[in-house]
Amino acid sequence: MDGTSEMRIGHGYDVHRLVEGRKLILGGVDVPHDLGLLGHSDADVLLHAICDAILGAFGLGDIGQHFPDTDAAYAGADSRELLRHVVTLMHQQGAHIGNLDATIVAQAPKLSPFLGTMRDNIARDLETDLNRVNIKATTTEKLGFAGRQEGVEAHAVVLLTFN
Numbered sequence: 001m002d003g004t005s006e007m008r009i010g011h012g013y014d015v016h017r018l019v020e021g022r023k024l025i026l027g028g029v030d031v032p033h034d035l036g037l038l039g040h041s042d043a044d045v046l047l048h049a050i051c052d053a054i055l056g057a058f059g060l061g062d063i064g065q066h067f068p069d070t071d072a073a074y075a076g077a078d079s080r081e082l083l084r085h086v087v088t089l090m091h092q093q094g095a096h097i098g099n100l101d102a103t104i105v106a107q108a109p110k111l112s113p114f115l116g117t118m119r120d121n122i123a124r125d126l127e128t129d130l131n132r133v134n135i136k137a138t139t140t141e142k143l144g145f146a147g148r149q150e151g152v153e154a155h156a157v158v159l160l161t162f163n
Protein backbone atom coordinates (compact mmCIF):
# COMPACT_ATOMS: atom_id res chain seq x y z
CA MET A 1 0.00 0.00 0.00
CA ASP A 2 1.00 3.68 -0.28
CA GLY A 3 1.17 4.55 3.42
CA THR A 4 -2.59 4.72 3.91
CA SER A 5 -4.30 1.91 5.82
CA GLU A 6 -6.74 -0.26 3.93
CA MET A 7 -10.36 0.11 4.99
CA ARG A 8 -13.52 -1.65 3.82
CA ILE A 9 -17.13 -0.50 4.16
CA GLY A 10 -20.15 -2.80 4.24
CA HIS A 11 -23.92 -2.34 4.32
CA GLY A 12 -26.58 -4.74 5.59
CA TYR A 13 -30.37 -4.68 5.50
CA ASP A 14 -32.90 -7.25 6.70
CA VAL A 15 -36.62 -7.58 7.37
CA HIS A 16 -38.60 -10.16 9.35
CA ARG A 17 -42.35 -10.47 9.67
CA LEU A 18 -44.04 -9.86 13.05
CA VAL A 19 -46.38 -12.66 14.11
CA GLU A 20 -48.07 -14.01 17.20
CA GLY A 21 -46.46 -16.90 19.05
CA ARG A 22 -42.82 -15.98 18.41
CA LYS A 23 -40.22 -14.19 20.53
CA LEU A 24 -38.97 -10.73 19.65
CA ILE A 25 -35.19 -11.16 19.76
CA LEU A 26 -33.21 -8.05 18.80
CA GLY A 27 -29.47 -7.72 19.26
CA GLY A 28 -29.55 -10.85 21.39
CA VAL A 29 -32.15 -9.35 23.75
CA ASP A 30 -35.49 -11.07 24.36
CA VAL A 31 -37.71 -7.98 24.20
CA PRO A 32 -41.12 -8.38 25.90
CA HIS A 33 -43.89 -7.89 23.30
CA ASP A 34 -47.12 -9.52 22.17
CA LEU A 35 -45.64 -10.18 18.70
CA GLY A 36 -42.34 -11.75 17.67
CA LEU A 37 -40.27 -12.21 14.53
CA LEU A 38 -40.80 -15.09 12.14
CA GLY A 39 -37.75 -16.83 10.67
CA HIS A 40 -35.86 -20.07 10.28
CA SER A 41 -33.44 -18.96 13.02
CA ASP A 42 -34.36 -16.82 16.03
CA ALA A 43 -35.01 -14.11 13.38
CA ASP A 44 -32.81 -11.51 15.05
CA VAL A 45 -33.15 -9.00 12.24
CA LEU A 46 -30.56 -6.63 13.74
CA LEU A 47 -27.83 -9.25 13.98
CA HIS A 48 -28.65 -10.46 10.46
CA ALA A 49 -28.15 -6.95 9.07
CA ILE A 50 -24.82 -6.70 10.91
CA CYS A 51 -23.69 -10.09 9.53
CA ASP A 52 -24.57 -8.92 6.02
CA ALA A 53 -22.67 -5.66 6.47
CA ILE A 54 -19.48 -7.49 7.49
CA LEU A 55 -19.84 -10.11 4.75
CA GLY A 56 -20.54 -7.35 2.24
CA ALA A 57 -17.36 -5.50 3.14
CA PHE A 58 -15.36 -8.51 1.93
CA GLY A 59 -17.52 -9.43 -1.04
CA LEU A 60 -18.40 -12.65 0.75
CA GLY A 61 -22.04 -12.69 -0.28
CA ASP A 62 -24.76 -12.67 2.35
CA ILE A 63 -26.00 -14.48 5.42
CA GLY A 64 -28.32 -16.78 3.44
CA GLN A 65 -25.36 -18.13 1.47
CA HIS A 66 -23.38 -18.91 4.63
CA PHE A 67 -26.31 -20.18 6.72
CA PRO A 68 -29.00 -21.47 4.31
CA ASP A 69 -32.57 -21.42 5.59
CA THR A 70 -32.98 -24.87 4.03
CA ASP A 71 -30.40 -26.31 6.46
CA ALA A 72 -31.97 -27.86 9.56
CA ALA A 73 -28.77 -27.05 11.44
CA TYR A 74 -29.92 -23.42 11.59
CA ALA A 75 -33.51 -24.06 12.65
CA GLY A 76 -34.06 -21.92 15.73
CA ALA A 77 -30.40 -20.85 15.62
CA ASP A 78 -29.10 -18.24 18.05
CA SER A 79 -28.08 -15.41 15.70
CA ARG A 80 -25.30 -14.40 18.10
CA GLU A 81 -23.61 -17.68 17.13
CA LEU A 82 -24.03 -16.80 13.44
CA LEU A 83 -22.54 -13.35 14.09
CA ARG A 84 -19.59 -14.84 15.96
CA HIS A 85 -18.91 -17.12 12.98
CA VAL A 86 -18.93 -14.10 10.66
CA VAL A 87 -16.53 -12.32 13.03
CA THR A 88 -14.17 -15.30 12.79
CA LEU A 89 -14.25 -14.94 8.98
CA MET A 90 -13.52 -11.22 9.40
CA HIS A 91 -10.51 -11.92 11.62
CA GLN A 92 -9.26 -14.51 9.11
CA GLN A 93 -9.19 -11.65 6.56
CA GLY A 94 -7.01 -9.65 8.97
CA ALA A 95 -9.74 -7.11 9.70
CA HIS A 96 -11.23 -5.54 12.82
CA ILE A 97 -14.21 -3.31 13.46
CA GLY A 98 -13.49 0.37 12.81
CA ASN A 99 -17.03 1.23 13.79
CA LEU A 100 -20.56 -0.08 13.37
CA ASP A 101 -23.73 1.99 13.15
CA ALA A 102 -27.14 0.31 12.98
CA THR A 103 -30.80 1.28 13.05
CA ILE A 104 -33.81 -0.85 13.98
CA VAL A 105 -37.06 0.27 12.33
CA ALA A 106 -39.98 -0.72 14.56
CA GLN A 107 -43.21 1.06 15.41
CA ALA A 108 -43.45 -0.85 18.70
CA PRO A 109 -42.50 -1.80 21.33
CA LYS A 110 -40.42 1.02 22.81
CA LEU A 111 -36.85 -0.21 22.33
CA SER A 112 -34.83 2.51 24.05
CA PRO A 113 -34.67 0.59 27.39
CA PHE A 114 -33.01 -2.33 25.57
CA LEU A 115 -30.59 -0.58 23.22
CA GLY A 116 -27.76 -0.52 25.78
CA THR A 117 -27.88 -4.28 26.34
CA MET A 118 -28.02 -4.86 22.56
CA ARG A 119 -24.93 -2.67 22.20
CA ASP A 120 -23.12 -4.60 24.95
CA ASN A 121 -23.95 -7.95 23.31
CA ILE A 122 -22.89 -6.80 19.87
CA ALA A 123 -19.62 -5.21 21.02
CA ARG A 124 -18.78 -8.44 22.84
CA ASP A 125 -19.57 -10.60 19.78
CA LEU A 126 -17.62 -8.26 17.50
CA GLU A 127 -14.70 -8.36 19.97
CA THR A 128 -14.51 -4.59 19.90
CA ASP A 129 -14.89 -1.62 22.24
CA LEU A 130 -18.32 -0.29 23.15
CA ASN A 131 -17.46 3.13 21.73
CA ARG A 132 -17.13 1.59 18.26
CA VAL A 133 -20.73 0.36 18.28
CA ASN A 134 -23.93 2.43 18.00
CA ILE A 135 -27.43 0.96 17.95
CA LYS A 136 -30.43 3.19 17.23
CA ALA A 137 -34.17 2.74 16.85
CA THR A 138 -36.78 4.65 14.91
CA THR A 139 -40.47 4.36 14.17
CA THR A 140 -41.81 5.23 10.71
CA GLU A 141 -44.53 7.44 12.17
CA LYS A 142 -46.99 4.57 11.45
CA LEU A 143 -46.19 4.61 7.71
CA GLY A 144 -45.54 1.46 5.68
CA PHE A 145 -45.27 -2.17 6.80
CA ALA A 146 -43.10 -1.33 9.78
CA GLY A 147 -45.57 1.37 10.80
CA ARG A 148 -48.45 -1.12 10.59
CA GLN A 149 -46.42 -3.49 12.81
CA GLU A 150 -46.32 -6.15 10.08
CA GLY A 151 -42.54 -6.41 10.32
CA VAL A 152 -39.30 -5.03 11.70
CA GLU A 153 -36.41 -3.77 9.57
CA ALA A 154 -32.76 -3.26 10.42
CA HIS A 155 -30.01 -1.36 8.62
CA ALA A 156 -26.30 -1.64 9.44
CA VAL A 157 -23.17 0.05 8.14
CA VAL A 158 -19.74 -1.14 9.17
CA LEU A 159 -16.23 0.16 8.58
CA LEU A 160 -13.48 -2.44 8.83
CA THR A 161 -9.83 -1.66 9.41
CA PHE A 162 -6.69 -3.76 8.93
CA ASN A 163 -3.58 -3.86 11.09
Ligand SMILES: Nc1ccn([C@@H]2O[C@H](COP(=O)(O)O)[C@@H](O)[C@H]2O)c(=O)n1
Pocket (backbone or CB within 6 Å): 106, 107, 108, 109, 110, 111, 112, 113, 136, 137, 138, 139, 140, 141
Ligand atom coordinates in the same frame (compact mmCIF):
# COMPACT_ATOMS: atom_id res chain seq x y z
N1 LIG B 1 -39.44 1.14 18.53
C1 LIG B 1 -38.83 2.29 18.90
C2 LIG B 1 -38.67 3.35 18.01
C3 LIG B 1 -38.04 4.50 18.44
N2 LIG B 1 -37.59 4.57 19.71
C4 LIG B 1 -36.94 5.80 20.19
O1 LIG B 1 -37.83 6.89 20.08
C5 LIG B 1 -37.16 8.07 19.70
C6 LIG B 1 -37.87 8.76 18.57
O2 LIG B 1 -38.12 7.91 17.49
P1 LIG B 1 -38.83 8.46 16.16
O3 LIG B 1 -39.27 7.31 15.38
O4 LIG B 1 -39.96 9.32 16.61
O5 LIG B 1 -37.80 9.25 15.44
C7 LIG B 1 -35.75 7.69 19.39
O6 LIG B 1 -34.93 8.17 20.40
C8 LIG B 1 -35.74 6.18 19.36
O7 LIG B 1 -34.57 5.66 19.94
C9 LIG B 1 -37.76 3.53 20.56
O8 LIG B 1 -37.36 3.59 21.74
N3 LIG B 1 -38.37 2.40 20.14
Ligand SMILES: C[C@@]1(CO)OP(=O)(O)OP(=O)(O)OC[C@H]1O
Pocket (backbone or CB within 6 Å): 014, 038, 039, 040, 041, 042, 043, 044, 048, 063, 064, 065, 067, 068, 069, 070, 074, 075, 077
Ligand atom coordinates in the same frame (compact mmCIF):
# COMPACT_ATOMS: atom_id res chain seq x y z
C1 LIG C 1 -30.55 -16.83 9.27
C2 LIG C 1 -31.22 -17.74 8.29
C3 LIG C 1 -30.72 -19.17 8.57
O1 LIG C 1 -31.34 -19.68 9.70
O2 LIG C 1 -32.63 -17.80 8.33
P1 LIG C 1 -33.69 -16.72 8.79
O3 LIG C 1 -33.79 -16.72 10.28
O4 LIG C 1 -34.99 -17.00 8.09
O5 LIG C 1 -33.14 -15.28 8.39
P2 LIG C 1 -32.96 -14.53 6.99
O6 LIG C 1 -32.53 -13.13 7.32
O7 LIG C 1 -34.20 -14.65 6.17
O8 LIG C 1 -31.79 -15.22 6.17
C4 LIG C 1 -30.70 -15.94 6.57
C5 LIG C 1 -31.05 -17.37 6.81
O9 LIG C 1 -30.45 -18.24 6.01
